[in-house]
Amino acid sequence: MITLRLILGDQLNPQHRWFSETADDIVYVLMEIRQETDYVLHHAQKILAIFAAMRDMARQLKERGHRVHYLTIDDVENRQSLPANIDYLIAHYQASGFEYQAPDEWRLDQQLYEHGRRTALAWVMVDSEHFYTTRSEAAEIFTGRRQWLMEYFYRQMRVRHHILMADAAKPAGGQWNYDHDNRKPWRGTPPEPVDARICHDHSALWHAIVAAGVQSFGNPQAHQLAWALNRAEALQQLDAFIEQALPHFGDFQDAMNSHAWRLFHSLLSFALNVKMLNPREVVGKAEAAYRSGHASLAAVEGFIRQILGWREYVRGVYWTNMPDYGQHNVFGHSNGLPAWFWTGQTKMRCLSHAIGQSLEQAHAHHIQRLMVIGNFALLAGLDPHALHCWYLGVYIDAFEWVEMPNTLGMSQFADGGLLATKPYVSSAAYIDRMSDYCKGCHYDKKARLGERACPYNALYWDFFYRNADRLANNPRIGMVYRQLDKMDAESIEGFSARAQMLRANLDQL
Template identity: 55%
Template sequence: MTELRLILGDQLNPEHSWFRQQSDHVVYVMLELQQETRYVRHHAQKIIAIFAAMREFARQLREQGHRVRYVQLDDPSNRGSLTDNLDALIAYYQAVTFSWQLPDEWRLDEQLKRWSATCAIKTITVDSEHFFCERHEVSAFFGQRKSWRMEHFYREMRRRERVLMRPDATPEGGEWNYDAENRKPWKGHPAPPDDHRPMHNHTALWHTLTALEVPSFGEAHAGDFRWPLDRKEALGGLERFVRDDLRHFGDWQDAMHTDSWHLFHSLISFALNTKMLSPREVVANVQAAWQRGEVPLACAEGFIRQVLGWREYVRGVYWAKMPGYRDNNFFHHQRPLPDWFWNGNTKMNCMAQVIGQSLDHAYAHHIQRLMIVGNFALLAGLAPAQVHEWYLGIYIDAFEWVELPNTLGMSQFTDGGLLASKPYVSSAAYINKMGNYCSQCKYNPRERTGENACPFNALYWHFFIQHQSALGHNPRLSMVYHQIKKFSPQEHENITQHVKNLLIDIEKL
């Protein structure tokens, strides 16, 4: 009569209704899989964090009296792939039922669907009880519309979930969006928070991973490991953020500075994406802090928009458009990633800083991902598939359902404008305004061409000149094309020649 219930590595939600009752007929199955360590090259901290959090989850389930079969990567019975392990465990336990929570990644969803179609025993899927929306609610909301603006969806979510709403169904403060107030550069005050995250030692796990030759890159920090690994730690991080940093989040959300790699960002994405935290409690906590008068409305709204708006929205785009979304390449960009993406050895200080901190911490905040690395990748015409694999590997929070639409749709514009109303690119002027990277750079942010000119400048203008037929009609780019019209033929020629030289020598930038 045994039922096996699969718990995937990003389904570490102890509040799931599965765990309300203990039964000797139910065995929870947790698997450390070679297939999951190899579908892309992952940052060392990401692999450690997921396996260590899974082990802790299994320990706590056992402590509560649940039966758990946990198969470690180095367990001799481990067959490597998900489905081979499941076949073996079903036979071993003579299970009559197999249940799993809906996976968030298309890859695993397909694998389980195909396998269950030939499975001899009864199979059941249940919801992961995590998101505000079901998988296909976003696509139902947008229907046949050509562009899917997040803002429309977000307002609907605010109404539906009654978040920051007045009783008369108008938004608190009278505005839906306070984004314009969230764009300040940070000049050293207030002081950014110390790193309050928990400290763990995962040297033994790291030795196992290296002995098994699990491919990885980036700093492991196994002996001083800082990501939260269970719900208690994750809740502690959320509460501290809401109490101490949320009030500063709005103002400096877009700022970048060499003195702080995360400024006032929450660092909750790993805990959220592995479901240790629920987005509902995150939104409720932030709303409550505003109701208590502890944070301004603009801060609370700006933060809630990320979780209730963007996070649910990109997941909806993913499920609506997969698997084809992965192959979009609106600009037909093909250039391979330069080697310095993997070590940060570039003279462009903004890129060196953001790639460097990503290798060190498996983290960069949103604007660093979008307006530094993604900006360069798009301007330089890097192959979107390679850019996607880099993002999917390097960040601690990178799971395809959230990474792919952000990387390909928002950052690389590969869908031609479904997700973003225009490409998110900038010249050095924006980077210089929002941070201090340029003040310590070999390149000059004010020059367009010439030996010391910042590469972002010529690349920026060249990008729009090159893609005029695709982008020239976009009303949001009229200023850009108005400016280009004023360039002399000589300026056009200088930009083209300069970009040609930059890209030939991209490895040396």
Template identity: 70%
Template sequence: MVVGAQCPHRAAERHADHPRPGRRARRGGAAGKMRLRLILGDQLNPLHSWFSRPQDDVVYAMMEVRQETDYVLHHAQKIIAIFAAMRDFARQLRAAGHRVHYLAIDDADNRQTVPGNLDYLPAHHGATEFAWQAPDEWRLDQQLSAYAAALPIPSAMEDTEHFYTNRDDAAQIFAGREHWLMEQFYRRMRTRHRVLMSDTGKPAGGQWNFDHDNREAWNGIPWEPADLRGRHDHSALWQTIQASGANSFGEPDAAQFAWPLNQQEALQQLERFVEHALPHFGRFQDAMSVKAWRLFHSLLSFAMNVKMLSPRTVVERVEAAYRDGAVPLASAEGYIRQILGWREYVRGVYWHRMPGYDRLNAFDHHAPLPSWFWDGQTRMRCVAAAIGQSLQHAHSHHINRLMVIGNFALLAGLSPHELHQWYLGIYIDAFEWVELPNTLGMSQFADGGLLATKPYVSSAAYIDRMSDYCKGCHYDKKARTGERACPYNALYWDFFDRNRDQLAGNQRLGMVYQQLRRMDEGALAALRERAADLRGRLAEL
């Protein structure tokens, strides 16, 4: 599915995502020109300069296509949310006086691919020019570039006017360096954009990062804020999607749909987050619970990734809340780091490493995903909770994704490419530019350390410390071997044992390998046996 986000009002300084030199093709035009402009499903930014005023010689093309529903199997809510937001965006454009040619999924003229529809739209409208906003996914960037190169009319790729950075900014910052560090990038971004900085050029509070203050488990106090998101009935749209033949999985929840439809709803959600959840976000951002799936997270990533909400708007609002004394610095900094730091950074990694990044497999893992990835039916209570939340809501926060689901996948040797496709399909905010580096690099270490400095894995101890998942679980969190021993424990030690050649030299893993060297050979052999048994019957766990 195609995505994006939006950028606010000021012109040049705010519109950073300029196409690469040479990407503009055959500019031209003459009297009587008619311009066709393509808007992808993740480019729903009402503040884009394209829409500053209606123009009779411009037609905007929008399309719901099976090409985008089918390239991986998607969660039902993801398809509904994008199509509903696209339809509302088209409505807004028409209400403002713009001309829109909208192809619904069941339109008789819909050829179900982007190039297929573009084959007839220019002639249909007598277009003398074609333009499109820079796609955020490699496959669409290549597809549209190749399509435009073959057109007999002038064409141009335009700025999306959303991100703080250009596609290649991170690569330029780290030019000549073998290893990149997000923290260095984040500090550069804070300084460049003067976010959470003092008048003397120092970071607010005297330090750049308050991550050590943001690792508390949650015991039910304070309680999760009420979910005040608006609800929509998208039952008719869901029936249309089903009738089109598009496959999906997960709970559609079409009659009580909670994801934002447009910028106005996203801004309302931002305000509620800042008032009710952000004050506690920092302390509990890594906490997990079966009792509260949202906790103090904003759920704004979908709105940003389809560009109905600008990251600058979010960052500025969060910083203002800190400056006004409404939220602690650790909460504001921790949240801003996810957007100004991590989000922009992984996008830079994506564009620097593609194509081919999606096929990296440093540990040569090839086990297929067990069936419970699709129904959540496993006796591991933590995994059942994290996957269950994902199936129900098309969302689960970053620690569930990284330290429960991704952790197990890496320890068990699951195929990183299959896992990537699952993450890309199940999460409503997952678009390849942001999902792929998080999955292949951060979660699975499949790039061999290009993104992360160590594999992010743990035994049951970490999960127990940060959640209530282990209470009442079928498995014993403290046992390493035996039928009822938590699978994470044996798999954890076996993973590091099996991968000594690749990982023993990693300075961040020195303690792990010290413990392995001290381990009795009989105990280690028992762990290997237990891990091999687990990997041989993953579907039964």
């Protein structure tokens, strides 16, 4: 009696308890399917890296003595959808049971749940054994509180898991958060560490993907793809980050530079989100670097907060608010994405670089995503759902559970403040302070009005003016409205006219 066990493309954890023993009556199933390549348009590297990592996972399992049925994208037996392939494999093996790890995306969770309801088979979902928290744990932590705040959640996680603590209740160093210390621009020193990631030639796989009719965008880098294929490579990348980059991560985690796209970021989010790495071991190695004196508390705390705090928090927001979360659009924004979102060819140097890097590398760090691309999108009134689909497709680490709350909540404030306490927008001044993007730009970072004035400036003031009814009483942005109150009507009219012209001609910027 055969039991099938499904492994999804973001469940590539060779340490799962499933694999602790081999058994002839268990068949592990992995499938490359158009259902998953086509639900949004994906970056070529994202498709390529996930398929390559899945194939490597299948290889590892076979070498360890497990039975594996792998459906490639061009397999004639491949029905190209999850339910159809499951039905085919159940019939093929005359299986008596079907097991799967809890999906992290609501659509897959519902698809597998509904399909299981329609079969007489023993249908079992098990835990993925990855996250610190359960799907509902964040909601339980905030029961009875008027507002969800990541900082409160993060402190609860620190105490519960005894991470960066001086004792049972007090944080190491006497304070919980060192974000204020981690906002330095990078001017060239210390030098960016060498990119020591292992590169692979995936040309044959890429040709098969293209031949199968899969559509994508961005540079596939098929001859030298550097994203980890397996746990061993991910661990090597983790060790290199801890040794070379973590000591400087805190100072420059918000910095942007046109000459250094990686700076001191770990680039571990892909390996984490497909579960080659466990967040506990990543956090553990970072904390050990602090305890040994290799990295400062500010650097380590800033890194750990992204994983233990933000990553777990947005997952809780996602599962608590699905399936309706994706429909939020509190400002009613509806402008389409400019054509240069797909080419990077805009006269705004900051956006040209951040989007160009995203198209080239399938990666941008959090400030590029939030305060360059997302900032412009919110100020320009871009449709938040269209932006969500773009973010979900373009970034190699983007899976809906983590990307949707970050885009709709943190970046676009489309949920009206459920996730973030204020809209994260700025004029050109912030971008200039944290990067070299404004140097040599077609637009003048200091000019507010006129044809060569940086678009961020007029869009910024017009955004707050237009949305005063909703935002003026927000205590975190009160200073903006005090400045607006001091402006004369002519200035405000000038911002409004300039912003209206910009929104009407987005493709020409």
